[in-house]
Amino acid sequence: MTVSGVYPSPLGEILLTADEIGLTDVRFGKTRSGADREIPPALLPAARWLDRYFAGEQPGELPPLHPVGTPFQMEVWAMLREIPYGKTCTYGDLSRRFDRPMSAQAIGGAVGKNKLSLFLPCHRVIGTDGSLTGYAWGLWRKEWLLKLEGSL
Numbered sequence: 001m002t003v004s005g006v007y008p009s010p011l012g013e014i015l016l017t018a019d020e021i022g023l024t025d026v027r028f029g030k031t032r033s034g035a036d037r038e039i040p041p042a043l044l045p046a047a048r049w050l051d052r053y054f055a056g057e058q059p060g061e062l063p064p065l066h067p068v069g070t071p072f073q074m075e076v077w078a079m080l081r082e083i084p085y086g087k088t089c090t091y092g093d094l095s096r097r098f099d100r101p102m103s104a105q106a107i108g109g110a111v112g113k114n115k116l117s118l119f120l121p122c123h124r125v126i127g128t129d130g131s132l133t134g135y136a137w138g139l140w141r142k143e144w145l146l147k148l149e150g151s152l
Contacts, residue, residue: 001019001020002019002024003017003019003040003042003043004016004017005037005038005043005047006039007039007043007046007047009028009050009054010144011028013028014026016043016046018042018043018046018064018066022065023043023046023064023065024066024067024068024116025116026116026117026119027115028117028137029137045063046063046119049062049063053118053148054148056148058085063119065120067115067116067120068115069113070110072106072110073110075098075110076094076107077114077116080114080122080124081121083121083125085121085149087124087151088124088125088126088151089124090104090127090128091104091105091111091125091127092104094107108134111125111134123135123141123145124146124149132146
């Protein structure tokens with residue numbers, strides 16, 4: 001069974017979806033009919049985390065997450081989780097962490113499939129030259145988030 005709710009953020013509404021294991025999907029501005037306008041109890045840990053995050057605090061321990069992807073995507077997403085609040089890294093930095101040759105483009109493809117934006121912080125991955133690249137929810141949101149965290 002899945003449950004959805006809408007979180008009102010400074011960057012627009014965020015649709016949160018979870019199953020019995022944890023959060024499965026986070027989408028800016030893509031609410032759907034049937035999603036609760038109130039946060040259901042199952043989504044309260046995620047909403048509290050977002051409250052702290054948008055207040056400019058390090059939000060602490062993540063709520064339960066349930067990412068679903070290929071083994072490669074899961075490996076990349078685990079690396080995203082390790083990027084500290086207030087820090088950034090490049091796609092090349094992530095590719096060099098693999099024991100096997102991996103292109104920055106392959107990393108970018110996996111990062112782009114991340115459905116748990118903010119919680120698995122793909123906004124902290126930047127171009128080799130320091131440019132803001134590739135954020136599904138808009139580069140203006142990526143810039144805003146990085147400024148909130150103090151890394152821009």
